[in-house]
Amino acid sequence: REPPLLPLTNEDLPRGTTLKNDARLDISCRGFYTPLDRTFLDVRVLHPNSPSNAKKPLAGMYKTHENEKKSKYIHRAVQVEKGNFCPFVMSTTGGLAPEAACFVKRLSSKLSQKLSQSYPNVLGFVRRKLRFELLRTAPMGVRGYRKSKTVFISDLDLNLINFYVN
Numbered sequence: 310r311e312p313p314l315l316p317l318t319n320e321d322l323p324r325g326t327t328l329k330n331d332a333r334l335d336i337s338c339r340g341f342y343t344p345l346d347r348t349f350l351d352v353r354v355l356h357p358n359s360p361s362n363a364k365k366p367l368a369g370m371y372k373t374h375e376n377e378k379k380s381k382y383i384h385r386a387v388q389v390e391k392g393n394f395c396p397f398v399m400s401t402t403g404g405l406a407p408e409a410a411c412f413v414k415r416l417s418s419k420l421s422q423k424l425s426q427s428y429p430n431v432l433g434f435v436r437r438k439l440r441f442e443l444l445r446t447a448p449m450g451v452r453g454y455r456k457s458k459t460v461f462i463s464d465l466d467l468n469l470i471n472f473y474v475n
Contacts, residue, residue, distance in 0.1 A: 312337035312349070315389050322388065325380040334382060336397070341415070347392035350412070351378050354443065356401045371406035374398045403440045413439070 311333035322328065336350040353374050355362065362370050378396030386394035398406035405413060417432040424431065 311335055314385060317385075317389065320389055322384045323380075326384045327381050332385070334386070334394075341419075342393055347390060349382070349386045349390065349392055349394050350397045351382055351394075352397045352399075353378060354399055354401060354446075357404075367400070367404065370400075371398055371404075375406050375408055399439070399443065401443070403443065405439075 314332045314334065316330040317328060334349040335352045338348050338350075339345060341348040355370055355374055357367060357370060365373070375396045375398050378398065379394070382396075383394045386392050395408055395412050396406070397409045397412060399409055413435055414432065417435045418428060420426070420435070421428040421431040
């Protein structure tokens with residue numbers, strides 16, 4: 310479940326910042342940059358071959374999407390939540406925007422120290438894990454969320470031909 314943000318109490322935030330009291334960011338963690346600080350991430354996945362991105366270079370796409378996330382959330386995360394904000398932008402091809410790449414590198418560094426594993430191995434593991442999680446979400450985006458519904462066999466038209474075996 311996404312972590313809710315604190316309600317606003319007359320803060321003067323720049324134009325474009327999300328002002329809804331029920332606003333949420335995708336991920337929150339403590340102690341990522343400094344002890345006891347709170348870091349917020351908002352994830353966006355872009356498709357580089359979509360018509361809206363067709364004429365842009367990849368670096369430009371990443372920058373555009375990072376800036377959109379920052380304009381919506383960074384001031385609220387820093388001024389109201391007294392925390393940090395990282396726009397976690399990745400592409401459907403598995404690439405990461407610069408800030409997301411820095412986040413993954415720092416996460417891998419912390420994990421390698423904690424687990425006493427080599428940094429390159431941990432970095433490779435984290436990147437593979439992210440890409441596989443991205444792959445798992447792709448079918449859901451294509452076909453939509455499918456809620457299970459009750460189907461009665463009597464309602465099915467299986468169009469079967471009766472045959473007999475001698």
